[in-house]
Amino acid sequence: MAEANWYVVHTYSGYENKVKMDIEKTIENRSLQDQILQVSVPMQSVVEIKNGVEKASDKKMFPGYVLIRMIMNDDTWYVVRNTRGVTGFVGPGSKAVPLSPEEMVKLGFGVPEGTVIHEKKVLIDFAQGDTVIVTAGPWKDTVGKIVDINEHKKTVSMMVEMFGRETKVELGFTEVKKM
Numbered sequence: 247m248a249e250a251n252w253y254v255v256h257t258y259s260g261y262e263n264k265v266k267m268d269i270e271k272t273i274e275n276r277s278l279q280d281q282i283l284q285v286s287v288p289m290q291s292v293v294e295i296k297n298g299v300e301k302a303s304d305k306k307m308f309p310g311y312v313l314i315r316m317i318m319n320d321d322t323w324y325v326v327r328n329t330r331g332v333t334g335f336v337g338p339g340s341k342a343v344p345l346s347p348e349e350m351v352k353l354g355f356g357v358p359e360g361t362v363i364h365e366k367k368v369l370i371d372f373a374q375g376d377t378v379i380v381t382a383g384p385w386k387d388t389v390g391k392i393v394d395i396n397e398h399k400k401t402v403s404m405m406v407e408m409f410g411r412e413t414k415v416e417l418g419f420t421e422v423k424k425m
Contacts, residue, residue: 248318251315251316251345253314253316253336254314254345255313255326255336256332256333257310257332257333258331260309262306262312265329265331266285266287268331269285269312272325272329273285278322281319281321282314282322282326283316284314286314286315287306289304289305290305290306290307292305294369294370295369297371297423307353313345318344370395370419374395375391376392376425377391377392377425378390378391378423379422380406380421383417392404393405396416402417402422404417
């Protein structure tokens with residue numbers, strides 16, 4: 247029996263979940279569970295910080311793409327390729343190229359199979375050089391310019407005036423707001 251591999255399918259933007267549902271419905275209707283094993287729209291938890299307010303949400307890691315674990319043959323190719331919203335497999339010409347195990351590990355697919363593990367990504371509405379105002383803590387209402395952003399620690403460094411001199415201070419993302 248042929249080996250199942252992961253393939254990437256290109257879809258119309260915004261149709262990823264619809265394509266996933268349609269393929270899963272077709273798998274059920276045509277009894278292809280032993281050939282098309284898994285359909286996935288990889289998601290990533292994202293924390294957005296705007297005006298000092300934190301909001302968690304899930305975002306598609308690869309907008310316009312769906313991952314499918316399947317045994318490639320004429321039937322499975324036809325089912326996937328002719329699903330509404332699918333524009334084709336990723337690969338040269340019309341040839342579908344499977345993802346390597348190394349690529350799947352980089353995507354975070356681990357044990358149990360198909361489980362995606364990613365750290366939360368933080369989206370902020372300010373950048374290095376922006377003028378911000380401190381909204382909390384001992385520096386509240388202080389205005390300064392961001393000189394450094396540390397996404398791992400979720401902090402910004404900024405220059406504030408203390409005793410007549412510029413001093414660098416480190417504050418959390420939620421403690422500053424863009425002016």
